[in-house]
Amino acid sequence: MKLGRRTMAGRRPGVVIAVVIAxxxxxxxxxxxxxxxxxxxxxxxxxxxxxxxxxxxxxxxxxxxxxxxxxxxxxxxxxxxxxxxxxxxxxxxxxxxxxxxxxxxxxxxxxxxxxxxxxxxxxxxxxxxxxxxxxxxxxxxxxxxxxxxxxxxxxxxxxxxxxxxxxxxxxxxxxxxxxxxxxxxxxxxxxxxxxxxxxxxxxxxxxxxxxxxxxxxxxxxxxxxxxxxxxxxxxxxxxxxxxxxxxxxxxxxxxxxxxxxxxxxxxxxxxxxxxxxxxxxxxxxxxxxxxxxxxxxxxxxxxxxxxxxxxxxxxxxxxxxxxxxxxxxxxxxxxxxxxxxxxxxxxxxxxxxxxxxxxxxxxxxxxxxxxxxxVGSRVVGTIAKGSYFGKVASRGTESALGMLVADAERDAVRRAFYAGDRIPVIGFSNDGSLRTDNLDLNGDGKISLREVDSMMALQFKVAKRVLTGRQLKAVLAQQWRGKAGRLVVSRLGVSSNVSYRYTTDGKAPLVPGESVEDAGSVSIVDLKIDGRPIDDDDLVIAASNSFLLQGGDRYTAFRAGTDYRELDKGYGQALVDYLSRHPKVGFSAPVTGTVLV
Missing domain, CATH: 3.60.21.10 (Metallo-dependent phosphatases)
Known part of the structure; x- marks a missing residue:
């Protein structure tokens, strides 16, 4: 193979395009x-x-x-x-x-x-x-x-x-x-x-x-x-x-x-x-x-x-x-x-x-x-004054937007599959399924169909899967992943009815948004849904989009669950329905995961 080189023809700003472009x-x-x-x-x-x-x-x-x-x-x-x-x-x-x-x-x-x-x-x-x-x-x-x-x-x-x-x-x-x-x-x-x-x-x-x-x-x-x-x-x-x-x-x-x-x-x-x-x-x-x-x-x-x-x-x-x-x-x-x-x-x-x-x-x-x-100018919901539902700059903390979407997916599954309280339902969303940075793109407090569909533009369905408490903890732990000898955190959106804490294996504490050398692995502790402690053998219904619940974005722990089913409803429609039932929705829930030291 013979390899030759030529130099770039100099560009002269302001000169009009010539008959033959250089x-x-x-x-x-x-x-x-x-x-x-x-x-x-x-x-x-x-x-x-x-x-x-x-x-x-x-x-x-x-x-x-x-x-x-x-x-x-x-x-x-x-x-x-x-x-x-x-x-x-x-x-x-x-x-x-x-x-x-x-x-x-x-x-x-x-x-x-x-x-x-x-x-x-x-x-x-x-x-x-x-x-x-x-x-x-x-x-x-x-x-x-x-x-x-x-x-x-x-x-x-x-x-x-x-x-x-x-x-x-x-x-x-x-x-x-x-x-x-x-x-x-x-x-x-x-x-x-x-x-x-x-x-x-x-x-x-x-x-x-x-x-x-x-x-x-x-x-x-x-x-x-x-x-x-x-x-x-x-x-x-x-x-x-x-x-x-x-x-x-x-x-x-x-x-x-x-x-x-x-x-x-x-x-x-x-x-x-x-x-x-x-x-x-x-x-x-x-x-x-x-x-x-x-x-x-x-x-x-x-x-x-x-x-x-x-x-x-x-x-x-x-x-x-x-x-x-x-x-x-x-x-x-x-x-x-x-x-x-x-x-x-x-x-x-x-x-x-x-x-x-x-x-x-x-x-x-x-x-x-x-x-x-x-079509898209139709107003489907409103948000409370001063509320912000957008992605955060750091992937190390849970966003209000991710939590809102997780709440909407949870609500859709509860209404379609299970309206009782005996089996708790937890909602999830993944950052990759949210295509814009802010739900209220023009800042007017009114959410249009265009704003929802622009943010949730992928062709995912609302879906559910049954997990054990142990499997749910494995899903949550997959937010922390080893990369080149470091643990990197990338948060899921988790519904607001959930709280948990996490520990590392003792090699080093992990602070949200940071990577720590040799931080080891993460364990989920004190997991609660609707204020109720979740044991390893308890059953939980996970609600999210079809891509995530099938192991998308490398959240493979979801695949260990059973009874996977999809609604004939787009994941964006779940948010439209949720906003229509919750006018002036606001953000007040805390970040669910905290470091236990």
């Missing part, structure tokens, strides 16, 4: 090897001296943030003006799911419409695409009418068969662009079980490690046999943290047949390399960033030489987002509308069609926002 930064020159997708014709042989450029524009973890769609459309228009007719728009997963209200209340239809307006036709399958279940993804989100090829090579071959649950998912697709064949290979994080319910994990049926699956497909795409097709460049779309692509151990490293890797899942902005030297780029989240790279390809098939160059979208209009080749899109649409001289530069660069992509995106968002305002 190429930037580090260039990776990697000789590679290559196979085609069924249904795509074989590519005729090319002269080894033939050099063509294909531009790739990548987003990841958009999560339905249609309010930022115009900035993305503007960035796509800039990239298209840089290399007209030779650009591919891709996503590294989680295009939908966990979305703001404007998209979520219509099951992400606005996001799918917006992606189609952008011309985004390739995406890795992310875990949040599966939020409503594997069947919903395959039947609705992956509907060919949406125009997106969904990729996940580590889904089992049987599951991708015509009769499989993910029959519309592919290992890879090839696009013939500017005379070159670009293969895109997708894969999903190996840790799906930690971020999806057991049922979704079983239905997805990931039978290979993500890196192994990418290598398997890339090696076939570069095996030199035109009988099964060849690719001139291979791009991996891996919905996992960039570190997964940067492994160097044998069997864990992406091999030299991959020219460029886009990653996601962790919402980070990162730049690294595979063990073979290919760039690994993670482009943030929520439509705030985009990665844009050129593949400069000389020759074809296994003998092709591929040089990866960062594309400078800037010249004063965009800023690099803490990693080379990743750009901050905030406010970029202002550069497209009539307020910025850059618009004239786009038109002079032959980008007269820049306006339609932005205009269509704006129309989709405006219509979605209007519908969302009409």
């Amino acid at each position: 190429l930037a930064a580090t260039a990776f020159i990697v000789p590679r090897a290559s196979a085609t997708n069924p249904g795509i014709g074989l590519f005729p042989g090319t002269d080894a001296s033939d050099t063509r450029t294909v531009t790739i524009a990548d987003i990841t973890d958009f999560h339905g943030h249609v309010e930022r769609g115009e900035d993305n459309a503007s960035a796509y228009a800039l990239a298209e003006a840089h290399n007209p007719g030779a650009m591919v728009k891709v996503s590294a997963g989680d295009l939908v799911g966990g979305s703001p209200y404007e998209s979520a209340f219509e099951q992400d239809r606005p996001t799918l419409d917006m992606a189609r307006a952008w011309g985004l036709t390739i995406s890795a399958m992310g875990n949040h695409e599966l939020d409503r279940g594997v069947k919903d993804f395959n039947d609705r989100i992956a509907d060919p009418a949406n125009g997106i090829d969904w990729l996940c090579a580590n889904v089992s071959a049987a599951n991708k068969s015509p009769n499989g649950k993910l029959s519309r998912v592919k290992d890879y697709v090839i696009r013939k662009v500017n005379g070159k064949r670009i293969a895109f290979v997708g894969a999903l994080t190996d840790a799906l079980g930690a971020v999806a319910t057991p049922q979704i994990t079983r239905d997805a049926d990931l039978t290979e490690d993500a890196v192994h699956a990418i290598n398997r497909v890339a090696d076939r795409l570069r095996d030199g046999s035109e009988a099964n097709g060849e690719a001139d460049a291979v791009v991996a779309l891996l919905h996992a943290d960039a570190s997964a692509a940067e492994g160097t151990k044998r069997g864990e490293a992406i091999d030299g047949n991959v020219d460029l890797v886009y990653t996601g899942h962790s919402h980070a902005i990162k730049r690294g390399r595979t063990a073979a030297g290919a760039p690994v780029i993670e482009a943030g989240s929520f439509g705030r960033q985009m990665a844009v790279q050129d593949l400069v390809i000389t020759g074809s098939g296994r003998h092709a030489k591929v040089e990866v160059r960062d594309v400078d979208l800037g010249n004063g209009m965009t800023q690099t987002a803490n990693a080379k080749g990743v750009y901050d899109l905030k406010g970029l649409v202002e550069g497209w509308n009539g307020a910025h001289v850059g618009q004239a530069a786009w038109q002079s660069a032959g980008a007269d069609d820049a306006a339609p992509i932005v205009r269509r995106t704006d129309d989709i968002y405006a219509a979605a926002a209007d519908r969302a305002d009409r």
Whole structure:
């Protein structure tokens, strides 16, 4: 492998976009090897001296943030003006799911419409695409009418068969662009079980490690046999943290047949390399960033030489987002509308069609926002003056918001399954299921349907499970976890009818919000529900969302319980119902856990 470097073209703030947008930064020159997708014709042989450029524009973890769609459309228009007719728009997963209200209340239809307006036709399958279940993804989100090829090579071959649950998912697709064949290979994080319910994990049926699956497909795409097709460049779309692509151990490293890797899942902005030297780029989240790279390809098939160059979208209009080749899109649409001289530069660069992509995106968002305002403005509850139901900065203490949600889940389960007092009911909530920082987003003391649904935007159901007192203590103890020889605390929301204390094993006391060297393990003591002491053999009903009670967020101790059941009610609806029955709700309960020394 030969590795080359180039220096970043200097950016001159305030200079309008030129006819040819400058190429930037580090260039990776990697000789590679290559196979085609069924249904795509074989590519005729090319002269080894033939050099063509294909531009790739990548987003990841958009999560339905249609309010930022115009900035993305503007960035796509800039990239298209840089290399007209030779650009591919891709996503590294989680295009939908966990979305703001404007998209979520219509099951992400606005996001799918917006992606189609952008011309985004390739995406890795992310875990949040599966939020409503594997069947919903395959039947609705992956509907060919949406125009997106969904990729996940580590889904089992049987599951991708015509009769499989993910029959519309592919290992890879090839696009013939500017005379070159670009293969895109997708894969999903190996840790799906930690971020999806057991049922979704079983239905997805990931039978290979993500890196192994990418290598398997890339090696076939570069095996030199035109009988099964060849690719001139291979791009991996891996919905996992960039570190997964940067492994160097044998069997864990992406091999030299991959020219460029886009990653996601962790919402980070990162730049690294595979063990073979290919760039690994993670482009943030929520439509705030985009990665844009050129593949400069000389020759074809296994003998092709591929040089990866960062594309400078800037010249004063965009800023690099803490990693080379990743750009901050905030406010970029202002550069497209009539307020910025850059618009004239786009038109002079032959980008007269820049306006339609932005205009269509704006129309989709405006219509979605209007519908969302009409539905979401309904007031569903009020909070007492001076009360604050928000997440706290430190994970070491229990938040009022978490406790309120836990109380709501408890109330829903008591009303649906058990209205007596013989078996105590305890409610839980987890921080990851709460998507905004504050329930009362505008501070007016009135809680709207939009505010609840924006905070509880995931597709979880209200659920219950029966635990023994011993099992409940094990759940509470899992708030403290060992990490690199330290105990780190991350609080659950626990309903206000619960109190307990905890001890460490005597090596060191643990203070909420702090990590202590060699703190040892934690034991739960003096556990009471509704003022009643709970013994190890007592039965308790745990109420929460379906994800948490199935062991989500690594709270695996819940799985030891019995009689798991779900209500046909979203976890957010439980809070809506609770607020309607408790006007001017306030926060007065103390933090439940205290250190016993």
